Amino acid sequence: MEDLRLMKGNEAFAEAAIRAGCDGYFGYPITPQSEVMEYLMKERPENRTGMVVLQAESEVSSINMVYAGAGCGKKVMTSTSSPGYSLMQEGISYIAAAELPCVVLNVVRGGPGLGTIQPSQSDYFQATKGGGHGDYRLIVLAPSSVQEMADFVPMGFDLAFKYRNPVLVLADGVIGQTMEKVVLQPQRPRLTEEEIRKNTPWATVGKSIDREHNIVTSLDLQAASQEKHVLHLQEKYREIEAAESRCEMIKCEDADYVLVAYGSSARICQKAVDLLRAKGVKVGLLRPITLWPFPSKEVKELATRVKGFMSVEMSLGQMVEDVKLAVEGKVKVEFFGRCGGIVPAPEEVVHAVETKLL
Amino acid sequence: MSSNICTPENLVYKKTSLLTDKVMHYCPGCGHGTIHRALMEVVDEMGLQDKTIGIAPVGCSVLAYDYMNIDMQEAAHGRAPAVATAIKRLMPEKFVFTYQGDGDLAAIGTAETIHCCNRGENILMVFVNNAIYGMTGGQMAPTTLEGMKTATSPYGRDVEKVGWPLRITEMVAQLNGVWSASRHTVHTPAAVMKLKKALKKGIEDSMAGKGTCFVEVCSSCNSGWKMSPVEANKWMAEHVLEYFVPGDIKVDGKMVR
Numbered sequence: 001m002e003d004l005r006l007m008k009g010n011e012a013f014a015e016a017a018i019r020a021g022c023d024g025y026f027g028y029p030i031t032p033q034s035e036v037m038e039y040l041m042k043e044r045p046e047n048r049t050g051m052v053v054l055q056a057e058s059e060v061s062s063i064n065m066v067y068a069g070a071g072c073g074k075k076v077m078t079s080t081s082s083p084g085y086s087l088m089q090e091g092i093s094y095i096a097a098a099e100l101p102c103v104v105l106n107v108v109r110g111g112p113g114l115g116t117i118q119p120s121q122s123d124y125f126q127a128t129k130g131g132g133h134g135d136y137r138l139i140v141l142a143p144s145s146v147q148e149m150a151d152f153v154p155m156g157f158d159l160a161f162k163y164r165n166p167v168l169v170l171a172d173g174v175i176g177q178t179m180e181k182v183v184l185q186p187q188r189p190r191l192t193e194e195e196i197r198k199n200t201p202w203a204t205v206g207k208s209i210d211r212e213h214n215i216v217t218s219l220d221l222q223a224a225s226q227e228k229h230v231l232h233l234q235e236k237y238r239e240i241e242a243a244e245s246r247c248e249m250i251k252c253e254d255a256d257y258v259l260v261a262y263g264s265s266a267r268i269c270q271k272a273v274d275l276l277r278a279k280g281v282k283v284g285l286l287r288p289i290t291l292w293p294f295p296s297k298e299v300k301e302l303a304t305r306v307k308g309f310m311s312v313e314m315s316l317g318q319m320v321e322d323v324k325l326a327v328e329g330k331v332k333v334e335f336f337g338r339c340g341g342i343v344p345a346p347e348e349v350v351h352a353v354e355t356k357l358l
Numbered sequence: 359m360s361s362n363i364c365t366p367e368n369l370v371y372k373k374t375s376l377l378t379d380k381v382m383h384y385c386p387g388c389g390h391g392t393i394h395r396a397l398m399e400v401v402d403e404m405g406l407q408d409k410t411i412g413i414a415p416v417g418c419s420v421l422a423y424d425y426m427n428i429d430m431q432e433a434a435h436g437r438a439p440a441v442a443t444a445i446k447r448l449m450p451e452k453f454v455f456t457y458q459g460d461g462d463l464a465a466i467g468t469a470e471t472i473h474c475c476n477r478g479e480n481i482l483m484v485f486v487n488n489a490i491y492g493m494t495g496g497q498m499a500p501t502t503l504e505g506m507k508t509a510t511s512p513y514g515r516d517v518e519k520v521g522w523p524l525r526i527t528e529m530v531a532q533l534n535g536v537w538s539a540s541r542h543t544v545h546t547p548a549a550v551m552k553l554k555k556a557l558k559k560g561i562e563d564s565m566a567g568k569g570t571c572f573v574e575v576c577s578s579c580n581s582g583w584k585m586s587p588v589e590a591n592k593w594m595a596e597h598v599l600e601y602f603v604p605g606d607i608k609v610d611g612k613m614v615r
Contacts, residue, residue, distance in 0.1 A: 024448050052447045056440065057473035064437035064470075065444035071431045072411070074448050094434050193449075204429035204445075206408045206452060213378075215423045217414075217432035 003184040009149040009175045010035035012182045013079065013105055016153035018045045021188035023074035024052040026065035028084060031117040032173040033107035036079040049190055059084040063091030063104075070100035070166075071216035073196040073203030075157050079105035081173075082123050083114060085131075092166060093132030097218035099233075101160035103153060104138075105169045107176035110341035118341025119173030121263060124318035127170045128292040135230050137237045138168045139244065140291040142262040146180035148289075154185060161200075163240055170291060172314065174264035174343060240293055247295035248287040251277070255284030257357055258302055260323050261312040262288045264343065269312050272349035283353065291319070299326035308332040310357050312349055315339055332357075374402045376427045383421060387587025389577025390419050392544040393486060393553070397457070398426055400557045410453045411445050413438040417459035418492040436467020439474030442481045453565055455482040460501040461491045464526040471530065478535025478569035482560040485527065485572065488579035489598055496582035500524040503601055508582070523601060527574040528615075531608040537569035539608040543576045543599065545591040569611070576602050 007015065014036045017025060022045075027037045037055060045051035056062035062078045069076030080088060085106040095102060106127065110120035127140050139159050141152045149171060156167040196203055207213045220226040248266075251273055252258055261269040266287040276283040286302065288295050299309070308331050311320035320335040327333050336352035338344045376398035384390045401410055407428055414422040416435035423430035433441040438456035446454040456463075463471050463485050474481070490508055491497040497510040501523050505514040515523070531539035538560060542553040553575060560571035576598055580590035607615045 024444065026444060052444075054443070054447060057469055061437070061440040061443075061470055061473070064434060064440040067433075067437075068413075068431060068441035068444035069448050071441075072445055072448055076444070076448075090434055091437070204411050204431055205449065206410060207427070207429050208408055213423075213427050214429045215432070216430070217423060219420060219432055 003186075005182055005184060006179055007146060007182050008035055008177060008179050009143070009146045009171060010107065010177070011039045012146045012150040013153060013169070014039035014043070015184060016150040017077060018043065018049055018051055019185055019187050020154040020157055021049065021075060021190045022051055022077055022153075022157070023190055024054070024065075024069045024076040025078065026054050026056050026062040026069070026076070027078050028056050028059045028062050028080065030081045030084045032109055032119070032176050033079050033081045033105065035176070036105065049187070051190070059087040060091065063088035066102045066104070067091055067095050067098070067100060070095060070102040071098065071204050073200035073205060075191070077103040077105070079107065081107045081109045082111050082120070085123065085126070089132035092138070093134050093136060094218045095166045096136035096138065096233075097134060098216050099164040100166065100216070101157070101164055103156040103160060103167050103169065105171065108170065108172045110339065116341035117173070119264065119314060119343055120339065120341055121172055121265060121314040122316070122318070122339060123170065124291065124313070124315060127168055128294070128322070136233060137240070137292055138166050139163070139240060140168045140170050142170050142289060142291050143175055144263050144266045144287060146175070146178060146182045149175060150182050150184060154188065159244065163236060165236065165240070170263070172263050244290060245293040245295045245297065246289040247298050248289060249298065250285040250287065252284035252286060252302060254282055256282040256307050257353065258284045258286050258306050258309050259312055259349070259353070260286045260288070260299065260309055260319065262291060262319065265312050265314055268344060268346050269349055271346035272353070275346055275350050276353060281353070281358065288319075294322045294326070296322070296326035299323060300328070303327045303330040306331060308334065308357050310334040310336055310353060312344075313337040314343065374399045376402045376407055378425055378427050380424050382425055384418065385581040387578065387580040387590060388418070389488070389544045389575065390486065392550060393484070393575050393577065394422065394425055396544070396550055396554050397455075397484060397557055400554055400561060401428065401453070404558065404561060406453050406561070409451070410455070413441045413454070413456040415456070415458040415462040417462050419457055419459060419486065420493065422457050436462050436465070437470055438462065439467065439470040439479070439483065443474050443477070443479045446479055446481050450480070453482075453561055455484060457484045458486070459492070460485070460487045460489065460499045464500040464524050468526070471526065472533070475530040475570045475572065476533045476535045478537070480564045480567050481570060482557070482564045483570060483572045484557070485574040486577050487574055487602060488577045488582065489523070490579050490582040492579050492582045500526070501602070503597060525602065527572060528607055530572055531613060535569050536608060537563050537571055537611055539572040540606045541574040541576065541602060541604045543594070543604055545578065545594060574602070576604065
């Protein structure tokens with residue numbers, strides 16, 4: 001029977017973590033994502049599945065706990081919001097370099113600096129172009145509903161382990177705080193040590209006599225072998241780009257113009273599309289589900305048959321750069337965005353389309 | 359005379375198989391090699407190789423994982439206690455230790471050190487204090503002595519400007535989560551034996567869930583101190599150990615100093 005609940009995005013993420021067979025959550029409170037850890041603490045997953053939940057002394061510490069757990073082949077995760085995510089960059093760079101699987105949730109709030117606790121999408125560059133030091137990429141998933149907040153946890157772990165790469169779920173304050181109905185997936189069992197030794201033979205779970213000692217590190221002092229390692233990572237990223245780009249296209253078949261928006265901006269744009277179509281303007285919506293890899297192929301294909309694009313973001317123009325890169329100047333690419341924690345109304349998007357795009 | 363002197367009757371020492379055959383990068387005279395050996399001999403004697411996960415720091419001993427024949431993780435600078443926390447929480451039946459220098463444990467990782475100890479994580483923390491940043495070329499450490507010259511205190515540590523050498527072992531000993539805290543050296547054979555005893559008890563107690571077991575080892579850094587190995591050991595005994603006094607600080611949950 002379907003397990004249907006009414007939940008906040010943050011709560012759905014937490015419940016989905018338990019059900020995904022997650023072994024450990026390490027976090028630090030920050031608005032607007034604190035409900036993730038609050039839910040987990042209240043739910044006592046140690047009694048349900050044996051999952052460990054620990055409040056760390058900082059985001060610096062919690063991401064390093066994630067590094068550690070991932071290095072042991074465990075399914076581990078953390079969640080935070082923008083300023084905390086900035087603090088995690090060092091650890092995420094180490095995790096990407098050491099090729100460790102994990103899931104990180106950033107419920108984005110308005111920046112820069114301490115900024116505001118209101119929703120924003122101004123961490124797109126940080127999420128998709130790096131954030132920490134060095135040549136690395138994260139797989140970035142952008143949920144636009146509470147349902148996707150739940151679904152992207154098991155999907156995130158699957159991708160993370162498939163590619164031995166950290167997965168970032170880039171939500172925003174609207175998705176984290178909104179209550180919606182959500183269908184929860186059944187409980188997956190946590191892996192046993194035997195399964196971990198078999199599935200992730202690189203994991204540091206104690207040296208057995210049948211193998212060499214395992215080392216989890218991101219250090220290579222020899223330039224030649226470090227270059228080889230970075231090239232290996234690049235090869236993996238190319239493979240991910242080819243196989244894992246995802247997006248949703250709404251009313252694009254006959255569209256003259258296409259809005260590009262993710263997360264809660266995509267929800268707003270869905271309404272704007274309906275309002276514009278009621279006025280006789282043929283508009284569609286392309287919603288990237290993976291922000292990295294960006295659905296460039298789909299945008300490129302649309303650019304051969306539409307008159308223009310508009311990237312709609314709760315930032316001052318970040319994803320628009322990826323849209324432009326994909327469009328390659330074939331048609332015009334406009335931008336509309338609000339920032340500082342302001343969530344635009346569909347009518348504002350309609351107005352922007354009418355004044356900038358048409 | 360036979361050229362082969364490696365005959366069974368001549369063997370007085372055998373390297374533990376828990377040390378690899380890799381040539382250590384440590385400077386001649388450095389204490390790290392001795393401390394690595396002491397720790398791995400104890401783990402070997404206790405038959406814990408398959409249950410042990412060690413955490414290497416950033417600093418001179420960053421490559422400890424190349425020498426210790428056990429599963430290891432290399433932590434970001436100062437984060438070893440956070441790394442060890444998660445591993446022990448996720449696999450409570452394992453023996454987990456951190457191996458950290460003074461810059462790692464007592465400067466950049468102070469928050470991780472204090473909170474790990476305060477939570478009473480059931481791990482062993484091995485803190486190697488040589489009063490200097492060795493790997494980066496001999497800069498001032500939180501444990502550099504007053505008046506001691508380093509690359510970033512070329513006229514001697516001025517405590518009025520940069521504070522006093524930090525006795526972090528005495529600090530963490532105050533925390534309820536810490537079960538034991540002691541300070542050792544490796545500049546004499548007797549001191550090495552004492553250290554091994556402390557390491558063994560630390561492993562036993564942390565495995566038994568008593569809390570955090572904290573073992574500081576004062577070690578000389580002749581390269582950083584710009585002395586010969588012999589001079590460095592002498593200087594350490596005369597100056598470092600006067601400020602960082604060896605011995606037990608907390609035993610079985612009780613302060614003894």
